[in-house]
Amino acid sequence: MELKDLEIFQVVAEKGTITGAAKEMKYVQSNITSRIRKLEDEMNTPLFNRHRRGMSLTPEGKKLLTYSEKILLLTEEMKKAVQTNKEPSGKLEIGTIETVIHLPKILSSYIKKYKDVDLSLYTGVTKNLVEEVLNHKLDGAFITESDDHPDLVSHEVFQEELVLISNTRITSLEALKEESILCFSKGCGYRARLAEWYTDQNLSPKKIMEFGTLETILRSTVMGLGVAFVPKSEVMQLKREGLIQFHELPEQYSKVKTVFIRRADTYLTPTIEKFIEAIESN
Template sequence: MDTAALQVFQAAARSGSVSKAAQLLNYAQSNVTTKIKQLEKELGAPLFYRHNRGITLTPAGKTLLAYADKALRLLEEARKAVQDASTPTGPLSIGSMETTAAVRLPHLLADYHRMCPEVDLAFVTGPSQHLIQAVLDYSLDGAFVMGPVEHPELLQDSVFEEELVLVTDALRPRPEFPKELTDRTVLVFRSGCSYRAKLLGWLQEEGVMPVKIMEFGTLETIIGCIAAGLGVSLLPESIVRSKARESLVRFYPIPERYGRVQTVFIRRKDAYLTQAYKLFLHEIKQRFLLPDSPGQPS
């Protein structure tokens, strides 16, 4: 069972299509089909159901995919361990909540890029739940998410605390909340956002059902819509402070059990720490790490 065959099988399994796997790997479609048939012959079991919508894993295929993922990941770690030099190089993929990325991380990322210009740093934003799953799936090396995160496969380091506030437009007088929010549109990030869960949890506890919930993809759009009077949202005070000084929005405190949140940096316990990753963790520790953080970045 050779590595190339496992890579072909993995690509086909993930994409659900022989043609898509061929495109991903820059192979001829016939080569992908041949590799899969060779694997099936070697293992003595069909790995895919073929149908007009593509391909679907058989039970044997699902079993093999789990082992293929582990084997290919270990091979990649071996390559990194052998090639890892004292000068940080190679890929590093980091995720973050959009609000954290907007306020807390620009200087960290800029300084890190200047220190390690040879590192191929990929940075993505998204809701906490999606980022956590991406770290668990090895799609991201680490991520800044709302904590605490309790998972047996993850390490977490507390990096900073945020105060969440209710944000309204600047023209509206102080609302009688949460009761008044029954008549207001609530602006939130897509499902999986921890701030969204906090806001809706608070309103549910108070017996308040907003008239409408609108989802948005970016922080700038949410703040712009709040300023225009479309609705209200729950955001970190550090995000909206400058907007309030410009009289674009107003913000108000909420109960502390919903208003105080902790941001943590998570990574897998079994992740191989390249020189690039070690330096990134060191920079996090130097800039942000809270004194009682349980993790051990090195």
Template structure:
């Protein structure tokens, strides 16, 4: 059974005439008749009452009409979805949890392209790179640089990393006295801090791995330990005096957020428009 057979069947049923259906579809009448007979043969049942004035659906024909309308309707939806330059469909994007500027970007994009549905996956840089390379995600915001043979990227914005604590006084010696509250292994911020401490010959007292930004910041505000985050992610808390920030020397304090995608994957109109939005945002 072909999709066109259902289209011919539906047209005959609606017009009640093979000749009228043939004219409507620009087919020869014998071809329409042959396709209806072939459809009836495949389904092993007659679909019409035939009389001198034309054709009328019988009970089995009415059953088939329900399926035909649904199938042909879905076919039109598919043509509409894939036959247009307008961004549409689901866009699977990964993010690191502290990309504070991201909501503004997403809001602007969705306002321009209401037919797009965004699905967000939160994770650490290492895992998100694997998910993009494995084509589980269309793209992801991660900490750069990323060196992977299957990945290409564009820089989105640069930020300053700082140490954050409840106390307004800090020295490197404090790291040997209070635990570090960090994301899981694979986090770009954590990697920068561990590299700096190693270069300084400082061994942390303890590293506590926590799963969410809110949990880490809440624990820091409670005086439990110290963490490393982009300054923008805690700017309000710093201004309020709830937390205190401390500078980290270069080059450990420079962090770049990049948007990555698998270089050999199909660049859909939806993903292309999203990447263009990132460029135009100028963040």
């Protein structure tokens, strides 16, 4: 069995068709077909169900996919371990929640120093970013501190204070009972903290409205659409301009840490090692 056969197998499983896999890998379709048949002969079992819409994995194919993903990941780790240069280079894929106030400074200092690194940044909520790191889809991610996971290592970035905000017509916590909550999707650490407070107060929000960006949440709060639980540092200017009202919650809900996570079992390349140094020095 060749590693290339496993790579082809994975792409066919992902695309669901020989045509799609051939296009993705820039191979002729007959080559893809013969490599899949060869792999099935070696495994002595069909790996795909063939149908009009394309191909889907058999139960045996699903088992092989799990192993092939591990084999190819280990192969990539092996290459990094024995061939890596001392100077950071290559791709670095990082995830982040939307509210990491120090992120521009960290990225600027790193990119200016290591120009051969091709850095890509993806945004999401804490729960999804953790899964992306665990599944090797991201090299690391900035998240709201959550329960320790045995497969992850975390590096503290900074501590943040969250504040409940509303437009200026709401002047007390009592008045918030009738307001909608404006927040990110489920899996957001800030949303989870606010939900804890509501539960402990025996309250239920009137309505929960999910948004994709912090800017939209803040604009909607100013317009009186609801209330939001956000980093205080992100909204000080709106407060100074008299556009919002602060409602501070007890420390057990409002104090949160932002951490950078990475898999504990992956080889620490110079590229990611220097990125962690940039985090710790800012």
